[in-house]
Amino acid sequence: MLIVPEALIADLVSAQDAYDAVAATFAAMARDQAYNFPVVREALGEGRQYGFKSGLDRAGGMLGVKAGGYFPGNMARGITNHQSTVYLFDPDSGRPTAMVGGNLLTALRTAAASALSIDRLARREARVLGMVGAGHQAGFQLRAAARVRQWDRVIGWNLHPEMLPKLAEVAAELGLPFEAVPLERMAEADAIITITSSPAASLMAGHVRAGTHLACMGTDTKGKQEVETALVAKARLFTDEVAQSVTIGEAQHAMAAGLVAAGDITPLGAVLTGADAGRRSAEEITLFDGTGVGLQDLAVAAVAVARARERGLGIEVAL
Ligand code: NAD
Numbered sequence: 001m002l003i004v005p006e007a008l009i010a011d012l013v014s015a016q017d018a019y020d021a022v023a024a025t026f027a028a029m030a031r032d033q034a035y036n037f038p039v040v041r042e043a044l045g046e047g048r049q050y051g052f053k054s055g056l057d058r059a060g061g062m063l064g065v066k067a068g069g070y071f072p073g074n075m076a077r078g079i080t081n082h083q084s085t086v087y088l089f090d091p092d093s094g095r096p097t098a099m100v101g102g103n104l105l106t107a108l109r110t111a112a113a114s115a116l117s118i119d120r121l122a123r124r125e126a127r128v129l130g131m132v133g134a135g136h137q138a139g140f141q142l143r144a145a146a147r148v149r150q151w152d153r154v155i156g157w158n159l160h161p162e163m164l165p166k167l168a169e170v171a172a173e174l175g176l177p178f179e180a181v182p183l184e185r186m187a188e189a190d191a192i193i194t195i196t197s198s199p200a201a202s203l204m205a206g207h208v209r210a211g212t213h214l215a216c217m218g219t220d221t222k223g224k225q226e227v228e229t230a231l232v233a234k235a236r237l238f239t240d241e242v243a244q245s246v247t248i249g250e251a252q253h254a255m256a257a258g259l260v261a262a263g264d265i266t267p268l269g270a271v272l273t274g275a276d277a278g279r280r281s282a283e284e285i286t287l288f289d290g291t292g293v294g295l296q297d298l299a300v301a302a303v304a305v306a307r308a309r310e311r312g313l314g315i316e317v318a319l
Contacts, residue, residue: 006101018108021299030269033059053294086301111144117288122213130189133196134158233259235287249291
């Protein structure tokens, strides 16, 4: 098997690679050629979370698992709080084929999913991007969104305002004016990305105007919430995977309150394959519930492995 260390990933996988890989995966899921296995996620105490996301893509010849989680004590150790590794296996024999550093890949595949939703569901004339959240993932999200639309400006809100200047730096790098705003001013945005680890809704229905696209990316576990259930109920809902959306995604709370049903949620893959037409009107609020599926991880890890093999990089080991 090939070991592809974290340090190599930045040179092996680009944002465009991640975008293409995630689009292909979502389309394969919509065609029933690929499916995710149920997520395992455990609280280890002291804020630590650990789990497994896995799946099989028959079309892409991918079988594997991402193991990892969130370890809040890591900052003090000088390493990132999110730690993950992707393991790939030969779907025919079950033999391990690769072990790949999964930290940067997670950020790239998550940002790619959000950008894909913006590209397919935001109004063509969208010009103002709203950012709710300013942590590690937020910069990746902003960069990916800038690849799919020509924004005039970016407005941002974060519960911890001291984190916003770092996001403003990313906007400046992209040549985009950035303004820190109160949540009420999110009503100026044509598309809003939420990427926080919040346990309660920040973005309310009154903060969002008609025709906005929301990419809700932070809620990936039971108990997290970024958006008021009334806003979820009001929006036309899309997701990476319906089963995850209603259990660990943003839709979990609206579902529990009886405001939406699984049948109300469309997989983004169906929009990619043309099975669903996507946005229906300029007034509709569209909401992509990006829960993060294992197949996204396998898809970007497979790109890393293919590139590493092409260039003779990585460490080959016999198990
Ligand atoms: P981070 O720890 O770097 O940043 C956390 C962010 O959440 C900051 O903006 C912080 O201010 C904000 N926040 C914290 N507590 C809050 C509260 N009570 N209310 C509102 N905001 C609050 O985390 P990150 O790496 O940027 O990840 C952000 C979220 O995205 C996490 O929940 C993470 O699990 C999730 N995530 C989702 C996917 C996916 O595929 N959907 C992938 C990776 C990460």
